[in-house]
Amino acid sequence: MSIAYLSSIVILLFYNPINSCRVEECAAWFQKTKDYENLVPKATERYCQVLQTYLKCMNDTQRFCHGNLRFHSSELVMRRHWKEFECEKWESCNEKNEDKRRPVNTCYFNPPPSSRKIKYCSLFGDPHLIMFNGTIQTCSEEGARPLVDNRYFLVQVTNKNVRGEALTTTVTKVTVLIRKHNCTSSLRYEATSDEEGLPRGFVDGTTFQMKSNSNSNSNAVEVLWQDNNYVEIALHFIHSSIHIRRQGPYLSVSVKAPSIVLETEGDVANEMCWAGCRRSSQISAETAVEQPKKFAECYNRRVHVPKKVAEDRCRNVGNSGTFFDACVFDLMFTGESLTKKDQVPYTKPKNFGKAFYFFLLSLHFSISGDDYLVHLSRNAQSDFRRLAPHHFQSQIIQQRVRQQQEHIRNLNISNSTKIFEKCVPSSSISIIFIPILAFVLIPMI
Structure with missing residues (x-):
């Protein structure tokens, strides 16, 4: 069988997706x-x-490929x-030496993907996707x-109303299910916002899994616990990672994975990273x-x-772009009022006028919101800049600019009385602004 014919079959499978079975996925991995190991037939x-x-x-996907000519042609070539x-002979030779035996379900780590093939998704705040x-x-x-669901892993998030106010939800639970594979058994990780910190390992108590019949010395999967507020679940065998952070009663999660890992036979309409909110x-x-x-x-x-x-506070901690927008929105509408015991004592600075002193007082005493x-x-x-590929970061910047331009156009053509739809019944909840505070604080100056 010629190498040219074999290559043509593989290329044909790789560039012509088949929806009914995973024939092109097998060919792409092969x-x-x-290419990665410079193997020749x-x-x-x-x-x-x-x-x-x-x-x-190919055998695993055979039942989905009945009547698929490409599948049967490719399988025939490979069996030849x-x-x-x-x-x-390699199987029979290995059977004579127990130490060299390689079972059919040997764990092979995927070759490293190029940065252009890496995808990134993140959910945080109230929440922003x-x-x-x-x-x-x-x-x-x-x-x-x-959030993400494929044949290797599932990331599920639970959003909950945290203030009793309409449209105020944050991530309160993250569940990660590592599906059984040649490189790992089924594993489960759970993080909830009402716990004191993020778990150090999977629910069964383990923190890693390394297969003895692996082609790598690295753990196939491991929990890299940094501190109570940050955990990375690394799936080394597929070059993917899941990052979970916690700040007070809030959780956030980010997923980084190659596109070939994220491909699935099922419907992605329910996955937030693909279909959105x-x-x-x-x-x-x-x-x-x-x-x-x-x-x-x-x-x-x-x-x-x-x-x-809100803009000043978010800018002072270094937020910018999309994350600055998210920070401002969350502080304005989601944050919880600080209690008196959380406030730092404030003394009047010298050599400042009354206007500036009032401004500092307003910042100190009136700020509701939540530093978390x-x-x-x-x-x-920080995770986005460290984990997302450069081309994706540029794409996000361009997307933000387009959204801002569209927003300005919509404001210009919208009737001011119909900016928001599906309003809820009014109540006695008051809006807190600086002028109200001024009325209270002016006698103090």
Whole structure:
């Protein structure tokens, strides 16, 4: 069987997706492994091992491929190679030596992908979603929903209302399920916001898993616990990672994985990283920040922090771009009022005029809001800069600019009385602004 014919079959499978079975996925793995290890079709033990894994992949998807001509043609070619290179001899040879025996389910680590093939998704704050395609959304969904779901792992998030106010939800639970594979058994990790810190390992008490029949000395999967507020779950065998952070009563999660790992046969309409928030739960955060009073009146919420104060606080901790927008929105509408015991004593600075002194007082005493949210957005920004590929970071910047331009156009053409829809019944909740505080504090100056 010629090498040219074999290559043409593999290339044909790789560039012509088949929705009904995973024939192109098997071919893509086979081609990547060959390229990464510089393998050529010949009678060697390593080539036969890779060929055996390829045939097992084809066998696993066989029941979905009945009547698929490409599947049967490819399988026929590979089985001919198996016989032509006498791959059975490596099995029989290994059976004589227990230490060298390699079972069919040997764990082979995927070859490292290029940065252009890496995808990134993040969910944080009230909550703000950065999807795999670079779309940025703010939503108010409640309940459990998968963030990412594929044949290797599942990440499910639970959003819960945290203030009793409409459209005020944050991530309160993250569940990660590592599915059984040649490289790992089934593992489960759970993090909840009401615990004192993030767990150090999986629910069964283990922190890593290393297969003895692996082609790598690295752990296949491990929990890299940094501190009570940050954990990374590393899936080394597929070059993927899940990052969970905690700030007070809030959680955030980020996922980094190659595109070939994220591909799935199922419907991705329910996965937030692919499909986004449900349309009914999406919030125009830009409009809410520009029209805080109308937003609060429509959805029966409080403005916990004036816009200028929120912008200053978010800018002072280094937030920028998308994460600055998210921080401002969260401080204005989601943060919890600070208690008196949380406030730092404040003394009047010397050589400052009354106006500036009033401004500092307003910052110190009137700031509702929640520093946990400020740090959560800052950490999300740090993870994004460290983990997301450069081309994806550029894509996010461009997406933010487009959204801001669209927002300005919408404001210009919208009727000011119909900026927000589906308003909830009004209540006696008041809006807190600096002028109210001034009335109270002026006698102190």
